[in-house]
Amino acid sequence: MTLTDVRRAAGRIRWYVRELTGESAYDRYVAHARSCDPGAPVMTRRQFERSRTDAREADPREGFRCC
16 A cells, blocks of 8 residues: 555545534535625634524424433
């Protein structure tokens, strides 16, 4: 196994973990926001995560929090 193979495998594992944990959602949001209206302000990561959490808690289909 060469160094290139190890890097490729590490990149795939990183991509999978980011998708699984939702870490890449902000990157997709920024790309979408900038492609739709480049001049519009983009939420910070903190604002984005707060908005996501609020939306998730407000929608009963997304699950619920017990505490």
